[in-house]
Amino acid sequence: MADNPLLTALPPQTDYISYLTILEYNLTADQLPTLHDILQDTTLTANIGWDLVHLLLPLLPASRECLQDVARLGNPREVVLKVTELLEEIGAEDEDEEDDDDEDEAAEDEAQEVAGKVEGLDINEDEGHKKEPDDLVHPALRAQTPQEATKPPSKATRFSALLEMLAILHPRIKTKYPSRFLSTSLQAILPAFMQVARRPEATEAVLSFIKELSGTKRPKLPPRKSSSSMLNHSARQSAPDPEGQDEALGIDEAALQTRLLQSFLTFVAEGYMTSMAVDEDVPGLAWASRYQEKLHPEKVIPGRRTYGDLFAEVEHLHERDTVVGQILALSRDLKISVEELLHGIAKPNEEEDEEMELPSHSNDVPLSRTGSIYLLSAMAASSALFDAPTASPSFKIVPDFAAILASALGDPATGSTGAEPEPLIDAVLFLGFLAIDAGHGMSTNNDTAYNNILQRLSLLSANMPSPALRYHAHVLTSSILHAHPSDHFRLAFIRDTLEHCPYENLKASAIGWLKEEILAADRYTQEKKDTIEETSIFSTPAALTTLGPFLCPDPDKLMQDQSISDSYATFQAYQAFYLAVLNLVYLLLSSPHLLSELQIATVVQEWGLPHLLSALLGAANDFRNYIEKGRLGYGDDEAKGAGLVSMDLVKMSISEVREAAEKADVQL
Structure with missing residues (x-):
């Protein structure tokens, strides 16, 4: 031990800079x-601690205790700057390096390269000595087994260790404006966290960091298998700030620090939720699906595992609930209100300066708009899904939900709606269900806002790759449309969709909206026929006459000047729409009351329905023959059979419409 260079070179035997050099070349696991033991010397650690952090990181997890020593006893201002610098490096690293396997492979290649260099060394006779192989090996790789040398600490491990240091360092800094140090650190943490948010130990570290700085005393997350090994540093004494000033905090400083943590938590919520992988069609927390299951248990398919069961039984899904519960608890401790979240969501986008200045007032610190949506959803879910003894957030379709949609989803004009992260879309749809179920009523004074809501949601129902979210978007669109008090507004939106929407599946939905409006108007008219003051436009032929040109487009025009395969592809694209029209016509012909009140015999002639039926039947027969003769490229019997069934479905629907027309004595 007497020959140990770390001991023999201790200051005052050498100066601090020289001792750091000796540490760099002799520090091993x-x-x-x-x-x-050496770092317990407060004076020594205060002078060299800041420059040890980058030497100790490669030796994690074994070096974690030494990093804690540096955080407790080093100069807190200098060490904070060093830790911030290293976090910025993690945040700037290539995202492809996030995969630990990739990191391990890179380390193994580096170790093999070093080994190759060592094997090729020769004795330098002129200098009279043999160069030691260890001189070429990075200090972090010395005194480790080959297997250990190929596994440097992952980003998540380094991130967690640095966050633990910051949790110790910031309370040690005694200055009039501690928020300046805190703001700088938080800005460095976020990009790094985005790189590692999917790793449990990283999320655990960032939440523990917020708890420490907010003074929150809550139990840690449930134990899990993790590369992190949290140290209990609370019982160890930290050295005072050698540059500390015994003066009162600046004006608004306490509020500014709280606001910084509030803002930081919303960005953490955004990073964590966005990092969730879509598994078994479970987007994020599946709030919308679980809410619908609870609200409408009769719609749950018997024998099928529900989303509630998945989150109760599947470990990594249950962990999502646990982590979001911790985030929600911290938001309550930091006193983040529903009003603040809604204000942050609705606040217009502001251009960011290239060089962000440190905030001087709490009002200068923005919340994450996306993170605010997640927190608002979590607040609502705690009462709506888990029966927590808290009031569910109350907000209206307009202006609250309108602002949420505008903030979360892309512009309908660009067609980008639906490209957002699925956890975000799930949260937005869940909030939409809550808003419509709150029953606050709608006003006819905000038709532009309602139109924007319906356009965004309907596009979502057409574009979403997730079947569950696509269905929820359709249900929410229908609910909001039918809840609007103006029948003329509802008719105008249905017409606009049929006339201008480029998605045929959405046009088929519009036929469904029309059918529901006609049935609802008919029920209301019959129930209130003695007291009704104003007849709904859907109870008259006017609605069907207005929509006629868009309900019966000529199939011949869709397929003219195309090859057989192109014509068939076009027919398939429009098939759902045509089947919806046939279903609507069958309903109108089968109801004696609707047949009379809506003058269906005249209306269907105005539509040109007889020609539509003949054209559809001819196309279905032709394509069926082409499929049977193998002219449409079906590669196997199963696909060929599906194509035949598809054409038979069109033919059967046409047959049913004609039978209904014959019974109703309507000429088709």
Whole structure:
């Protein structure tokens, strides 16, 4: 031990800079216990601690205790700057390096390269000595087994260790404006966290960091298998700030620090939720699906595992609930209100300066708009899904939900709606269900806002790759449309969709909206026929006459000047729409009351329905023959059979419409 260079070179035997150089070339995993004892010298650690952090990181997790020593006893201002710098490096690293396997492979290649260099060394006779192989090996790789040398600490491990240091360092800094240090650190943490948010130990570290700085005393997350090994540093004494000033905090400083943590938590919520992988069609927390299951248990398919069961039984899904519960608890401790979240969501986008200035007032610190949506959803879910003894957030379709949609989803004009992260779309749809179910009523004074809501939601129902979210978007669109008090507004939106929408599946939905409006108007008219003051436009032929040109487009025009395969592809694209029209016509012909009140015999002639039926039947027969003769490229019997069934479905629907027309004595 007497020959240990870490001990023999201790200041005052050498100056601090020289001692740091000796540490750099002699620090190995085996030397960490010795270094831990050395670092208990407060004066020494205050002078060299800041420059040890980058030497100790490669030796994690064995060096974690020494890093804690540096955080407790080093100069807090200098060490904070160093830790911030290293976090910025993690945040700037290539995202492809996030995969630990990739990192391990890179480290293994580096170790093999070093080994190759060592094997090729020769004795330098002129200098009279043999160069030691260890001189070429990075200190972090010395005194480790080959297997250990190929596994440097992952980003998540480094991130967690640095966050633990910051949790110790910031309370030690005694200055009039501690928010300046905190703001700088938080800006460095976020990009790094976005790189590692999917790793449990990283999320655990960032939440523990917020708890420490907010003074929250809550139990840690449930234990899990993790590369992180949290140290209990609370019982160890930290050295005072050598540059500390015994003066009162600046004006608004306490509020500014709280606001910084509030803002930071919303960005953490955004990073964590966005990092969730879509598994078994479970987007994020599946709030919308679980809410619908609870609200309408009769619609749950018997024998099928529900989303509620999945989150109760599947470990990594249950963990999502646990983590979001911790985030929600911290938001309550930091006193983030529903009003603040709604204000942050609705606040217009502001251009960011290239060089962000440190905030000087709490009002200057924005919340994450996306993170605010997640927190608002979590607040609502705690009462709506888990029966927590808290009031569910109350907000209206307009202006609250309108602002949420505009903030979360892309512009309908660009067609980008639906490209957002699925956890975000799930949260938005869940909030939409809550808003419509709250029953606040709608006003006819905000038709532009309602139109924007319906356009965004309907596009979502057409574009979403997730079947569950696509269905929820359709249900929510229908609910909001039918809840609007103006029948003329509802008719105008249905017409606009049929006339201008480029998605045929959405046009088929519009036929469904029309059918529901006709049935609802008919029920209301019959129930209130003695007291009704104004007849709905859907109870008259006017609605069907207005929509006629868009309900019966000529199939011949769709397929003219195309090859057989192109014509068939076009027919398939429009098939759902045509089947919806046939279903609507069958309903109108089968109801004696609707047949009379809506003058269906005249209306269907105005539509040109007889020609539509003949054209559809001819196309279905032709394509069926082409499929049977193998002219449409079906590669196997199963696909060929599906194509035949598809054409038979069109033919059967046409037959049913004609039978209904014959019974109703309507000429088709």
